[in-house]
Amino acid sequence: MASRPPPRFVVRPHDEASQRRRRLWLGAAWLASLLLTALMVGMLAWRTTPAAVDRREAKQLAAENESLKQQVANLRRAQQVTDIATRSLRGTLAEREEEINGLRADLGFYSRLVGGNAQREGLKVQEVQLRPVGGSHAWNLALSLTQNAKRGSDVSGTVTLSVEGVRADKVVALDWSALGDAAQKDGLPFRFRYFQQLHATFMLPADFKPTRLRIHVRSEDDDGVDRTVAWSDALSGNLTTIEGGH
Secondary structure, three states, X not given: OOOOOOOOOOOOOOOHHHHHHHHHHHHHHHHHHHHHHHHHHHHHHHHOOXXXXXXXXXXXXXXXXXXXXXXXXXXXXHHHHHHHHHHHHHHHHHHHHHHHHHHHHHHHHHHHXXXXXXXXXXXXXXXXXEEEOOXXXXXXXXXXXXXXXXXXXXXXXXXXXXXXXXXXXXXXXXXXXXXXXHHHOOOEEEEEOOEEEEEEEEEOOOOEEEXXXXXXXXXXXXXXXXXXXXXXHHHHXXXXXXXXXX
């Protein structure tokens, strides 16, 4: 038998429930789109309100403030490290300068002692050092005398001191009789061939401000030596700026 062609029309029963569900889904989707649109519009409007702008600016300023605080803290720490390093370097430089001054003094002392210039020189005040006595107005003095080793003979004599300074707004000088004790009223005795160090302790008035120390060396054989040393140099033991002398 010949097969029959398929029908051109199909008759199906009308489903009203399915159409209602479709319409409900379409309505719900449309309502959801409206709600989403309204929410987005509301958020945009909220972000553009003055209060929202102020909040954003306040938050941004707070973040910048915290960043600046951190930068300041870092700079302070860096400055502290730099200060510590600078103080350490200054201390090291001061120590090295003190060592160099000591070596220079030693070099001058031994150069004069051995007489490298082949001259027969006489007495010389090689070193002067002052140290305060704690809890008083007294001072300890250490004084080094030298002569050229080429002289080859002993030298003897006495040393006296005088201190110049300011007292009651006047420049005054205190001689040895006002500084030394009764047992050494004639001065500090010395006798040596190459060098000798002398020690003495003297007292200054409480209202006296010293500025210079005068040293008078009297020898039995020579005319003697007078030296003027700035008080600050005597405190540091630095005689590179000794004034006067013969």
